Amino acid sequence: MxxxxxxxxxxxxxxxxxxxxxxxxxxxxxxxxxxxxxxxxxxxxxxxxxxxxxxxxxxxxxxxxxxxxxxxxxxxxxxxxxxxxxxxxxxxxxxxxxxxxxxxxxxxxxxxxxxxxxxxxxxxxxxxxxxxxxxxxxxxxxxxxxxxxxxxxxxxxxxxxxxxxxxxxxxxxxxxxxxxxxxxxxxxxxxxxxxxxxxxxxxxPESPRWLARHGAVEKMFQVLRRIREDSYDRREGETVLELAHEDEHRPAARITDLVRVPWIRRIFVLGASMAVINQISGINAIQYYGVTVLQDVGFGGNGAFYANIIPGIMGVVAVALAMYLLKHVGRRTLLLTGLVGTATSLTGFAVSYLTIPEGSPARAWVILACIVVFVGFMQCCIGTVTWLYMSEIFPLNVRGVGMGVCAWILWMMTFLVGLTFPVLTDALGVGYTIMIFVVLQLVAIVWVYCVAPETKDKSLEELERYFRAG
Missing domain, CATH: 1.20.1250.20 (MFS general substrate transporter like domains)
Structure with missing residues (x-):
């Protein structure tokens, strides 16, 4: 035969x-x-x-x-x-x-x-x-x-x-x-x-998924051939086309869908809380007013500009470290670790500002060290994880609108922090303003510990079943 x-x-x-x-x-x-x-x-x-x-x-x-x-x-x-x-x-x-x-x-x-x-x-x-x-x-x-x-x-x-x-x-x-x-x-x-x-x-080129969704099938295959080069496989294009057809027949989600169904409402509250937690550390107060704060604590001349580079470099290193840690450590563990780290470093910042006499050479360097540690914990454990967390928890049918609303909340929190920081420091001083962020970090630790589930190594379908079960 x-x-x-x-x-x-x-x-x-x-x-x-x-x-x-x-x-x-x-x-x-x-x-x-x-x-x-x-x-x-x-x-x-x-x-x-x-x-x-x-x-x-x-x-x-x-x-x-x-x-x-x-x-x-x-x-x-x-x-x-x-x-x-x-x-x-x-x-x-x-x-x-x-x-x-x-x-x-x-x-x-x-x-x-x-x-x-x-x-x-x-x-x-x-x-x-x-x-x-x-x-x-x-x-x-x-x-x-x-x-x-x-x-x-x-x-x-x-x-x-x-x-x-x-x-x-x-x-x-x-x-x-x-x-x-x-x-x-x-x-x-x-x-x-x-x-x-x-x-x-x-x-x-344009996104293959967008091209397929809008009927440009042949162009979609051309783009895949271009960007995949030797590893191009037509089955991937067929999968993209199938998903695009599913998107086309799926009804558009509305904002009301986030609050109408109880189990989706719980997800939305969790996602919105992650957006708030991303900002109540005060990270953008440091990002926007870092030079002003460093000048205030004792870095004279252009020293504040050069000192401010150190937290910037720490941010890059921290995100690179997060890319490695996310493969091995749970989201919840990283988030709790980050919140404890930011609360501790901000406490060190506030106590140093309030207790070390002005004019002491140690004052500026101790506070800079606190800022660098704060940025490291924030960018590695909180900034990266909260965005990832928000992208994972929403079910497919409301993922787009859920992420959109959470992103809106995050940006508005950034706006409020940036707007109020100079007003608060003018009224209370830098040290007591930083203590407000410390209190907010403690509240966030309790919230995450009591409410946030672990999402690492769980498929999106498993997470949906988890939330459906309450």
């Missing part, structure tokens, strides 16, 4: 693609949106002292200038995903790159605080939209076994952008700190990565 011929395409598993050159280029270009996110949230840290002096800002106006970007970010996050679903991830990212350029130039030439606030809000819209579009775009382009690595690159670019902003602020303060308008140069530098994003997106 003749031997039966076996079709290898039906029996061999798809080849596992390594990070090839084309995929690496696509990920690098797309994550320039994350770099802009980081730079634009970090640059205000060093620019604020110059802005306050140049435009004669009150504590409230100082808080408004710093916090209006996350206010715009909340609405950019709320609507950015919908725009990307309708017009395509690539096209919307190209438009956002133009918005980045226009808003950045507008901020840098603003003659009054009203104009500066307006363009900072517009910049926030672009930052917020990028915060939800870029991770989705990367997740849809990457093969499943590389998805975590590719999406995590965006987090590294965000903290890298913040660190870059701190370095440039220090250099510009040293070279041109005597000029009243040095803050304008600090802000305008963000046009460079924005132009790189726009030019780079010209050659980056």
């Amino acid at each position: 003749p031997e039966t011929q076996v079709n290898p395409s039906r029996t061999e598993p798809p080849r596992r693609q390594e990070m090839n050159g084309r995929l690496r280029l696509i990920a690098t270009v797309a994550t320039f949106g994350g770099l802009l996110f980081g730079y634009d949230t970090g640059v205000i840290n060093g620019a604020l002292p110059s802005i306050v002096a140049d435009l004669r800002l009150t504590p409230f106006l100082e808080g408004l200038v710093a916090s209006i970007l996350p206010f715009g970010g909340a609405w950019g996050a709320a609507f950015g995903g919908k725009l990307a679903d309708r017009y395509g991830r690539r096209r919307v990212l190209m438009i956002l790159a133009v918005v980045f350029v226009v808003a950045t130039i507008g901020c840098s030439i603003a003659p009054t605080v009203a104009v500066l606030v307006t363009f900072r809000c517009l910049l926030g819209l672009a930052v917020g939209a990028c915060s939800v579009i870029v991770p989705v775009f990367l997740a849809e382009l990457a093969p499943s076994h590389l998805r975590g690595r590719v999406v995590a690159q965006n987090e590294l670019m965000i903290v890298g952008g913040q660190a870059l902003a701190f370095v440039f602020n220090a250099g510009l303060a040293t070279a041109f700190g005597h000029l009243p308008h040095v803050w304008r140069v600090m802000l305008v530098l963000a046009t460079v990565p924005a132009l790189v994003l726009w030019i780079g997106m010209i050659v980056v």
Whole structure:
């Protein structure tokens, strides 16, 4: 009898693609949106002292200038995903790159605080939209076994952008700190990565998932062939097409769906609490006002700008460490560890500020050490885990709207922290303001310990069954 011929395409598993050159280029270009996110949230840290002096800002106006970007970010996050679903991830990212350029130039030439606030809000819209579009775009382009690595690159670019902003602020303060308008140069530098994003997106393909969902099937297969290169397997395209058809026939979720069903309502409360916990540590008070605080505790001249680079570098190291730890340590364990670490380091900050005499050389260095430890615990254990947690707990039918609302809450909390910090420090002093964050961290520890389940190594279906069972 003749031997039966076996079709290898039906029996061999798809080849596992390594990070090839084309995929690496696509990920690098797309994550320039994350770099802009980081730079634009970090640059205000060093620019604020110059802005306050140049435009004669009150504590409230100082808080408004710093916090209006996350206010715009909340609405950019709320609507950015919908725009990307309708017009395509690539096209919307190209438009956002133009918005980045226009808003950045507008901020840098603003003659009054009203104009500066307006363009900072517009910049926030672009930052917020990028915060939800870029991770989705990367997740849809990457093969499943590389998805975590590719999406995590965006987090590294965000903290890298913040660190870059701190370095440039220090250099510009040293070279041109005597000029009243040095803050304008600090802000305008963000046009460079924005132009790189726009030019780079010209050659980056559209998401295969979006193309399939909008009927461009042949183009979807072409994109997969391009980005998979030698490891291309047509079965992956067929899977993408099948999922796109499922999306097409699934009714759109509404915000009311998050509160109408009791077990989904419990998930929403948990997700919203994670968004709040992400911000009540006061991380963005440090990100926005770090140089101001360091000047206040004793770093004279440009020393505060250079000292501020150290927490920026710690943020990059902490996110890289989180990428490793998440493979081995539970989300709940990391989150509780991070909250204990932030509460302890903030307590050290407040006690040192209140007890070490002004003028003592030790005061500045002890408080800087507390800030560095705080940033390490925050970025490694809280910042990374809360975003991951929110992405895992929602069931598929409300995942998009659930993440959108939670992102909105997170950005609005960022706005409130940034707006109130200078007002509180003006009224209470830095030490007692930091103690408010310590109390909030203690409340968060109790909440996570009593309410938050472990999600590591559980499939999305297992988590849904868990929440359904109450």
